[in-house]
Amino acid sequence: MKTNSIYKMNGSFFKTVEDFPDCQLNPAAIGTIEGFLCNMLVNPDDGKICLSYKRTDLIEFYDSNGTLIKRMHGPDHFLPVIVEDKRGNGVGIHSIEGQTRDTYFGPVAVDNMILHLWMSVFRAMKKFYPGLDQIVVFVIICLITIGCEPANSILNKNSRYFSKFPEEETVVFKDVCEYKEGIAGTLILIDSTLVILNEQPGIKNFLNCYSLKNGILSNGYLSEGRGPGEAIGPMMIGASGDILWVQDVVLNKVFIIDKNKVINQITPVSFIEYPIADRYYMIGFKDSLHYFGVGSANSEYKIQEIDLITGKVINEYGKIEKTPGDISLQLFKSAYQSFIFTKPTGDKIVLPYRFLDAIEIYNIKTKSSVAIHGPEGYDVAYSPMGNQMTKTEKTRIAFVHGTVTNEYIYLSYSGRKRYSSDYYYGSSIYVYDWDGNPVRKLILNRYIQGLVVSEDNKTLYAFDVKTGFLIQAKIN
Secondary structure, three states, X not given: OEEEEEEOOOOOEEEEEEEOOOOOOOOHHHHXXXXXXXXXXXXXXXXXXXXXXXXXXXXXXXXXXXXXXXXXXXOOOOOOOEEEEEEOXXXXXXXXXXXXXXXXXXXXXXXXXXXXXXXXXXXXXXOOOOOOOOOEOOOOEEEEEEEOOOHHHHOOOOEEEOOOOOOEEEEOOEEEEEOOOOOEEEEEEEOOEEEEEEOXXXXXXXXXXEEOOXXXXXXXXXXXXXXXXXXXXXXXXXXXXXXXXXXXXOOOEEEEEEHHHHHOOOOOOOOEEEXXXXXXXXXXXXXXXXXXXXXXXXXXXXXXXXXXXXXXXXXXXXXXXXXXXXXXXXXXXXHOOEOOEEOOOOOEEEEEEOOOOEEEEEEOOOOEEEEEEOOOOOOOOEEEEOOEEEEOOOOEOOEEXXXXXXXXXXXXXXXXXXXXXXXOOEEEEEEEEOOOXXXXXXXXXXXXXXXXXXXXXXXXXXXXXXXXXXXXXXXX
């Protein structure tokens, strides 16, 4: 079923485009149409369309061809509540007392703004048909102001939106071994060896290696401390070329070691240390001598490319031209935090955002970029405190971890609100290709932390936060 019917100037039918949101309403056809009744405004200058729905807190923006640009659901994220009513040979629709809510009405465009009246209305009548008056038991009316510019342009002028993955697959894990050392927060795979970053507070060593061939877990290395060759706050590990690297966000340095010494357990294990000149939320290596960083509060760009040896910034990507509501650059970077993962070939970067279901992909060679929003398309919910964001009860945790191969981007996704249980663990994995196309959604039968996929994209490894086991699953 399609949302928009487009007609030519002479009044003849042209085409229908874009599916209704999939909310499993019954009966499918009548229920969906009735449940998603909406108001419509059209911009006479460029033909863009705004749809504001009457029975769910949902707003959509379409371009002049009827293609969905942005879907915003909130602040309460409720769905239409209606049921089928059979009357003789016909079918009507029930509203449900105390459950069916009316929302947007009376939209009007003023200058560069769209104004809506907002009603948080629960219907008290048991039957509703067009033409009957509504009996309202509780009404809150306020004015909601929404800019005509879609929210997704906040991240990138070149933005795309999708509402559903082409494929969904349930992944069933099996246990590999119990990891008794602590919490396997980050995993990387080097040949047949899992390198594990232990995030358990109070541990003596941060790293272990587990051989998938012989099932042996190595002794710990990279000790806790502030002395030479010691770390305090490892944030991320990775492998690039012949090196294994570790980012310490407390000591603000990078540890480097020959990865073959680690996987072959050649002792003593000693690291070379390089200071980081700026504060980055996370880094990812381009090659063995250069890395990318995100989260710097001292630049108007999102990404910096840094020379490992000198510590100097040699390039920047993703200039922030404008912030929503003209908030400070520091507040914008606090609210729109992202991870960073580099394609093994070093020519592309993906930024998965922490508090909205969006990613950005940067092509380093062409300096082009694109943002991909979806499938829900929600924005960051937060309260400002100076130049820092404060999470609220409505803040949703989007991506919590990730890994990449030369073919695909794998991102562990939560979607739960900040104060709900297990909010920081992944319950599904969103898969994209490096052109930003959504590929499939993997629905997990366990909550995971840590994630890595084999080079051939056939095997997924993770850490089960409930059982403490390293786990694996076939995914292709």
